Amino acid sequence: MQPHSLCIAIAEKLRTRILNHQMPPGSDINDGALAREFGVSRTPVREAMKLLCHEGLLTAQPRRGMSVTRLTPAQVAEAQQLCSLLASHLAQLQRQPSAASTGLTRQLYGVAHARLQLAREPDACMPLNFSTTPSAPAQPALAD
Secondary structure, eight states: OOHHHHHHHHHHHHHHHHHTTSSOTTOEEOHHHHHHHHTSOHHHHHHHHHHHHHTTSEEEETTTEEEEOOOOHHHHHHHHHHHHHHHHHHHHHHHSTTOOOOHHHHHHHHHHHHHHHHHSOGGGOOOOOTTSOOOOTTSOOOOO
16 A cells, blocks of 8 residues: 555544544544554554644644644634535535536535534534535535
8 A cells, every 4th residue: 555545544544533533522642552553653644643633633732742623612613604605605506507626615515514523422423424525404415
């Protein structure tokens, strides 16, 4: 497996754990333990953690490593508003016969939706396919 692919695969596994609250908000991430668990060196684990940090799912703690992001009420409200705006924009694009690609907007929606997943109670978590827009009754159905 290519190093870049390994990093992506580890990031996907960690993302799933975080969004399913197997790694709850505020919990510290031990890169050494994860490296042993995945049978890899710390380097791809750290690269995966950096990706998740850029997505807002992990937060870097100076001199302490990284932890799962704990959202403030203001951050939750911002993510809800962003999801709503992006869903409306995607629905508008789909109504246009010559609409440009919606890939970037879908990806941004996925990031905003994942941040909202952090704020949900563990029992309320629903599976999230990060690469596509989830369809829910409150959101417009979005075709690929």
